[in-house]
Amino acid sequence: MKITFKSRTFRFPKIYIPKIRAKLSLPVLQMAVPRISTKLGLGDNFRKIMGISLSLAGLIIVGSIYFAIAGVNQAPVFPQSATYDMNENTTNVPVGNEGSELTQTLALNIGGARIESIIIDDINVGSTTITDSLKIFATGAHWIEVDELLIDNLTAPDFVLGSSEIYELVVKDNKADGNSFSPTLTNGIADITLASTRGAIDLPAITGSDYDRIIIETAGANAQIGKLHIKNLKAYDEGIVLNNLKVGKLTIQNSSIGDGDGIDSADFIIQSDTKIAQSTLTNNAEVPISVK
Numbered sequence: 381m382k383i384t385f386k387s388r389t390f391r392f393p394k395i396y397i398p399k400i401r402a403k404l405s406l407p408v409l410q411m412a413v414p415r416i417s418t419k420l421g422l423g424d425n426f427r428k429i430m431g432i433s434l435s436l437a438g439l440i441i442v443g444s445i446y447f448a449i450a451g452v453n454q455a456p457v458f459p460q461s462a463t464y465d466m467n468e469n470t471t472n473v474p475v476g477n478e479g480s481e482l483t484q485t486l487a488l489n490i491g492g493a494r495i496e497s498i499i500i501d502d503i504n505v506g507s508t509t510i511t512d513s514l515k516i517f518a519t520g521a522h523w524i525e526v527d528e529l530l531i532d533n534l535t536a537p538d539f540v541l542g543s544s545e546i547y548e549l550v551v552k553d554n555k556a557d558g559n560s561f562s563p564t565l566t567n568g569i570a571d572i573t574l575a576s577t578r579g580a581i582d583l584p585a586i587t588g589s590d591y592d593r594i595i596i597e598t599a600g601a602n603a604q605i606g607k608l609h610i611k612n613l614k615a616y617d618e619g620i621v622l623n624n625l626k627v628g629k630l631t632i633q634n635s636s637i638g639d640g641d642g643i644d645s646a647d648f649i650i651q652s653d654t655k656i657a658q659s660t661l662t663n664n665a666e667v668p669i670s671v672k
Contacts, residue, residue: 459586461486468492468601471579483510484592490524492601496577498608499585500594506616507592513615516596518603518624524596525604525626527574532611534635537671538619542651547571549650549659550631556648557638557669561661563650569657572628574606593618616672619647640670 455475456462461484462476470493484507488498505513513536518524523545539556547569551561574580586594619637637648643666 458584459486459589461591463487463489465489466491466493466495466581466603468494470581473581473583483507484590485510485595486586486591486593487595487597489597489599490603490605491522491598493598493603494574494580495603495605496580496582497606498583498596499587499611500609500613501585501587501611503586503588503594503613504590504615505593505613506618508617510593511618512593512595512621513618514594514610514613515621516608516623516625517621518597519599522598522600523602523624523626524598525572525574525602526608526630527572527605527628528607528609529625529627529630530607530609530611531630531632532609532634534610534613534615534620534632534637535671536613536615536619536635536637537617537639538647538649539632539635539637540619540649540651541622542649542653543623544625544627544654545569546625546627546630546654546656547658548629549654549656549661550629550633551650551664552631552633552660552662553664554632554635554637554648555665555667555669556636556646557640557667558643558646559648559664559666560646561648561650561664562652563654563656563659564652565659566655566657569655570626571657572626574604577606580604580606636669636671638667638669638671640668643668 458464458473460476464474464476466474516524549563639647
C-alpha cells in the first residue's frame with residue numbers, strides 16, 4: 381500500500397486480517413407426548429338417558445312455577461268483595477282482608493276514618509242467604525257523619541231509615557208499595573259539613589259490579605264521609621237499612637220500593653226516631669210494586 385503526500389510517496393507493508401467463521405448450533409429437544417384415547421360406547425342408550433334427564437328437568441321447573449303461583453294468595457283490591465278496615469290513621473286505600481269474598485260481600489269498616497267520598501253506582505245486590513242487601517250503620521254511641529247523602533233510582537223490596545239525625549231531608553218522586561214517613565222535627569240538629577279533605581281517604585268509585593250485599597259500618601269511633609252517593613242500585617230479596625247517621629242533607633228520589641204485600645203494609649219507612657231540622661216530602665206515590 382502506498383500514500384503520496386507533497387510529491388513524496390510512502391510505501392507500507394500489506395496487513396492481512398484472517399476471516400473468522402463460527403457456527404452456533406442449539407440442541408434440539410424432542411419429547412414424545414403419549415396419546416390417551418377413550419371410547420364410551422353408549423350409542424342409543426346415551427340419547428335415551430339425555431332425553432329422560434331433560435324431560436325430568438323440564439317437569440321440575442314447570443312444577444315449581446305452578447306451585448309457587450298457586451301458593452300465593454293475592455290480597456283483594458278495592459272494590460273487590462272483601463272486608464276493608466279503616467281508622468283515623470288511614471289516608472290511603474287499604475287492601476282487603478280475605479274471607480268476605482267467599483260470600484261476595486263488600487264490607488267497609490270505617491271506624492274513625494275520614495273519607496272524601498263513597499260513590500256506589502250501577503250495582504246489583506241481593507241473595508236468599510243474607511240479611512240486608514245494603515246496610516249503613518254505626519254501633520254503640522257512635523255515628524257515621526255525612527255531609528251529603530244521595531239515594532237516586534234505587535230499586536229494592538224495602539227501605540228503612542231509623543235512629544238518625546238529618547238536618548235537611550228531601551224525599552221526592554218515589555213510588556212504593558206502601559209509605560210510612562214519621563220523622564220527628566227537632567231543634568238543635570247540626571248541619572254536618574266536611575270542609576277540608578286534607579288527609580281524607582279518596583276511595584275509587586264502586587261501579588258496574590255484583591255483590592250479595594254491601595256493608596258500611598263504624599264501631600268504636602265516629603266516621604266522616606264527604607259525599608255518599610248511591611245511584612242505580614238494584615236489590616232483590618233483602619232491602620236497605622240505614623241507622624245511626626248524622627247527615628247534612630239526605631235526598632231520596634226516583635226510586636221504586638216494594639215487596640208486593642200491598643200498600644197497607646209499608647215498605648218505604650222513615651221511623652219516628654229519625655230526627656230532622658227541616659224536610660221536603662213531595663210526589664211520593666203508593667202503588668202496587670213487587671221487586672223480585
